[in-house]
Amino acid sequence: MNAPRNAQYRHFEVQKIAGSMGADITGLDLSQEVTDEILSEIRAALLDNLVICIRDQNITPEQQLAFARRWGDIHLHPFMQGMEEYPEILAIIKRPTDKKNFGGSWHTDQMFSPSPAMGTMLYAKEVPSAGGDTMFANLYLAYESLSDGMKKIADQLYTVCVGDNFKQADGRSRKDRYSDQMTDMKVKDPGNVQTTSIHPLVRTHPETGRKALYVGGHVQRFDGMTDEESEPLLNYFMKHAVRPEFTCRVRWANGTLTFWDNRCTEHFAVNDYPAETRIMHRITICGDKPF
Numbered sequence: 531m532n533a534p535r536n537a538q539y540r541h542f543e544v545q546k547i548a549g550s551m552g553a554d555i556t557g558l559d560l561s562q563e564v565t566d567e568i569l570s571e572i573r574a575a576l577l578d579n580l581v582i583c584i585r586d587q588n589i590t591p592e593q594q595l596a597f598a599r600r601w602g603d604i605h606l607h608p609f610m611q612g613m614e615e616y617p618e619i620l621a622i623i624k625r626p627t628d629k630k631n632f633g634g635s636w637h638t639d640q641m642f643s644p645s646p647a648m649g650t651m652l653y654a655k656e657v658p659s660a661g662g663d664t665m666f667a668n669l670y671l672a673y674e675s676l677s678d679g680m681k682k683i684a685d686q687l688y689t690v691c692v693g694d695n696f697k698q699a700d701g702r703s704r705k706d707r708y709s710d711q712m713t714d715m716k717v718k719d720p721g722n723v724q725t726t727s728i729h730p731l732v733r734t735h736p737e738t739g740r741k742a743l744y745v746g747g748h749v750q751r752f753d754g755m756t757d758e759e760s761e762p763l764l765n766y767f768m769k770h771a772v773r774p775e776f777t778c779r780v781r782w783a784n785g786t787l788t789f790w791d792n793r794c795t796e797h798f799a800v801n802d803y804p805a806e807t808r809i810m811h812r813i814t815i816c817g818d819k820p821f
C-alpha cells in the first residue's frame with residue numbers, strides 16, 4: 531500500500547496530491563543518467579501512487595524516448611499518426627479554435643487492444659494559463675469498494691472493447707470526428723491491427739497482484755450480452771469507478787512529465803480552456819494481456 535510521505539525514497543521527493551492516488555516527484559532530472567537503482571525507485575513510486583508527476587523537466591524527444599524504453603517496448607497508437615521526426619511520439623495538440631480535445635472522456639489507454647498499454651507518459655510542452663488538467667481514477671479502489679455480492683458478479687464478466695465508433699460518439703468514426711474538431715491530430719487507418727478485444731472486467735495487476743475494476747469508455751458491452759442488457763450494469767460500474775474519493779487531478783506546468791499505470795487507472799482530459807493552446811508529447815509503453 532501507499533508509503534508514508536517521502537519515507538522510502540532516497541533519490542527524489544514524493545508528495546501525494548490526493549488521498550487515494552497520485553504524487554508529485556521533485557528532485558529528479560531525466561536529462562541525466564537514470565541508473566537501475568533510480569529506475570526501480572521510480573517504479574516503486576508508480577506502483578504505490580498509480581500516477582506520478584515528475585516536475586520541472588527539460589528533456590528532448592530523444593531523452594523522453596530513452597526514458598520510456600527503460601519500461602518496455604513502445605506501443606504505437608493504431609489510429610493516431612505520430613510526429614513526423616519521432617513516429618513513436620504522439621503530439622497531443624489542442625488549438626484555440628478546436629472545440630474538442632483528445633482523451634476528453636473517462637477511458638484507459640488502448641483498452642481495445644489485445645494487450646493494452648501498460649503505461650502512458652505525457653510530457654507538457656505548452657499548457658494553458660489555467661485549466662487543461664487531467665483527472666485520474668483509482669480502479670483498485672473501485673473494485674475493492676464493491677460489496678461481496680457485486681464483486682462476485684463483476685468477477686465473472688468480460689467486456690467487449692472497441693477502438694472506433696464508441697457509443698458516446700453518435701456512431702461517427704474517429705476520422706470524421708477528429709478531422710473537423712482537432713485540427714492538428716491526424717488519424718490513420720489501423721490497417722490489420724486488432725482494435726476490438728475482450729478483457730476480464732476484473733483484472734489482476736501483474737506486478738502488485740491487486741484486482742482492479744477495468745472499465746473505461748471503450749467498453750461497448752459485456753461479452754455474451756446485448757448492448758441493451760449490458761447498459762444498466764455498465765453505467766453503474768462506469769459511474770462508481772470515478773467517485774470523487776477515488777480520483778486525483780493533475781495540474782500541469784510546462785516541463786511536467788506525468789506517467790500513469792493504465793492497468794489500474796482511468797483518466798479524463800478536462801476541456802476547459804477554449805481560447806488557448808495545449809501541447810503534450812505522449813509515449814505509451816506496451817503492456818500484457820489482462821488476466
Ligand SMILES: O=C(O)CCC(=O)C(=O)O
Pocket residue numbers: 622632633634639650652663664797798799800810812
Ligand atoms: O491530454 C491529456 O491530458 C490526456 C490525453 C489522453 O487521454 C492520453 O494521452 O491518453
Ligand SMILES: [Fe+2]
Pocket residue numbers: 633637638639797
Ligand atoms: Fe488517454
